[in-house]
Amino acid sequence: MRKVIVIGAGASGMAAAIAAAGRGASVTVLEGNEKPGKKLLLTGSGRCNLSNLKQGDDCYRGADPLFAKRVLERFTPQDAIRFFRSIGLLTCDRDGYVYPVTGQASSVLDVLLLELSRRKVKMKYREKVRSVSKEGAEFLVKTDGWTYRADAVVLAAGSMAVPSTGSDGSGYDIARMCGHRIVPPMPALVPLTVREQAFSRQLSGLRMRAAISLHCTDRGAQAAVIRRESGELQWTDYGISGIAVFQLSRYAVQCLEQGGRVSAKIDLLPDHSEEELLEHLRLRSLAGTAAQMLVGILPAKAVHPLLQAAGISPQTAAASLAKADLDSLAARIKRLALSITGSRSFDQAQSCQGGVDCSFVDPETMESRLVPGLYFSGEILDVDGACGGYNLQWAWASGHAAGSAAGAGGQERTD
């Protein structure tokens, strides 16, 4: 019987193990942690946004976006939903975002574990893999206490995002040992730090709807808007967070890494034009104070900091404000500029950009083009998805492809 070892009991490793066992292989999963799926349990704030029905070309990023596309075309969100139903989990669609009906990530982990057990997959915990090498056609997979032998290995050891979940980057070392190049890993889906922390600190904890455009000035001093995003903005002591910021973060991190300068322009009133806002301010400035003029436009916590940013004292009589004051205030509300200085660390990143260079991996089978019998799946690869179920969809799709091919041993293509 063909022996397959899967390294990592995360989302992708478990999907790969189920697929490999489904092809008749004898499968062992080696997991460094004392239990499986630590990161999976954190997903979607414990609710697990496991896929997304809206798939667009820009939902997956990496040096070769076509690589992810080819894998995902063969295991779609509908396939993921069917797969989960087949192993006992019903899902629900929330405007395209797919969740388990239970609203609990633990249900997703539980059905995966039931299926692994049903398929007689051996789960070994506290087995941190230190090296993978080949002896003839056979793989030697070494942990601290044992050397496992296998016909095929699926490396599904995750990335460096939230190392406390076990994905501590050791998978990259194993890939390097096998001759693979690693595109430098950097945080993605991560909060951003700003120069204007005296300002962000005053708003800290506030969540608001905003439209944000990210501007990057490269080394040649060429400025360009690299991305726009609307959605939730959350203010923190160090800068900005929230889903809209997460979606932009990988581009900011990349631009800064390449030596560019990054700024964000934030529209705090995205449903109203600057002209409408000015008209409103003119009407509201007939009576009361400057601060009272903004009641009903901005959350209370934002009123004083924005007035101060526009050089207006909150107690000033609104009627005494000049046109230039109102213009300056409207500009702060509609085009608030922040300098992005960096991002929070991997500890706070929901995913990782960079990883195993996909040009040496076959997107049909996820097999290494350098080491036959070695397969990759999940976040270890240089593929990162947008926020909203895309990274787990990638984990299931790539895990299914890798496990199917590893279990079948090159006898057949994956389905």
Ligand SMILES: Cc1cc2nc3c(=O)[nH]c(=O)nc-3n(C[C@H](O)[C@H](O)[C@H](O)COP(=O)(O)OP(=O)(O)OC[C@H]3O[C@@H](n4cnc5c(N)ncnc54)[C@H](O)[C@@H]3O)c2cc1C
């Ligand atoms: C807080 C948070 C919320 C998220 N929410 C969502 C969401 O709602 N929707 C979504 O699509 N994505 C979400 N993500 C991203 C998603 O969780 C990951 O992309 C996905 O879990 C990656 O799966 P993986 O199997 O590739 O890696 P992981 O889940 O990281 O699994 C890798 C496993 O390999 C093990 N391992 C590592 N090295 C070794 C070794 N040397 N030997 C043995 N074992 C090893 C690790 O312990 C780990 O168990 C979220 C991420 C975070 C951090």
